Amino acid sequence: MMAIEPGAMIPDVTLVAADGTPLKLRDKTGAPFVLYFYPKDDTTGCTREAQDFTALYSEFRKSGADVLGVSADTPAKHRKFTAKYDLAVPLASDDEHVAMEAFGVWVEKSMYGRQYMGIERSTFLFAADGTLAQVWRKVKVAGHAEAVLAAVKSLT
Template sequence: MQTGDSAPDFTAPTHDGSLLTLSALRGAPVVVYFYPKDDTPGCTTEAQDFTALGAAFAEAGARVIGVSKDTVAKHGKFAQKHGLGVTLVSDADSDICERYGVWGEKSNYGRTYMGITRTTVLIDAEGKVARIWPKVRVAGHAQAVLEAVRAL
């Protein structure tokens, strides 16, 4: 997947039990951020940072969606525990992650395993990939994404 490509469409369950279809959000920018696991330090900070900027994203007309392999129930607990204002999508079978190229081999302390590479994709109002942030560092990231949304 590259800038200018059509964003792969998906329909998946969210933390509140509803279904979200990406293509139904056309007409406005969408931020899809992929993260490894609910309730871990980096993932919690990232979700809180996007939540803290929620009003600014809404003012810019953008929707923010977080995607991980966690279950709908775990997403619900995560969102409630931290008062999150982003939509969390469950990709339990890794289908969305694979189509976006964020599922793959990772290594940590010499151990290799399959996992999600923290990545953010900005999708424009026409459903095209406007920008990709691979291997995200959490500090300051949500603000950088907001600035990119405003520049669309």
């Protein structure tokens, strides 16, 4: 599988927003756009990442950027997760892994010797024209949202 590389256009895929409506990624042009993929709602690292993006969400918006978190969890689970932690950052579902495949984040993983398919924590920053400006793969949560915000500010 080919992973998306800087300079590529945002893939023409549709996710499902937390409210259940379709969300076309190609509609996210015209301003910088941060798309982050995470493994699972309400787990330690994923909660911390969502909280970090939420804490900086107003700064992202001031910089003109939109942020969207994506996992394979259902819209109902996203709504529960958002309410539980008072998250500001919107979340979307990709339960069929279409976007995850397009971005190369649906990968084989290993835990305790067991192989399985899962989501590689990754973030993609698109410029206003829809081209991929920067990629972070195998993300470590600590300090990540701040690094992404700095990259957004360097674009604008």
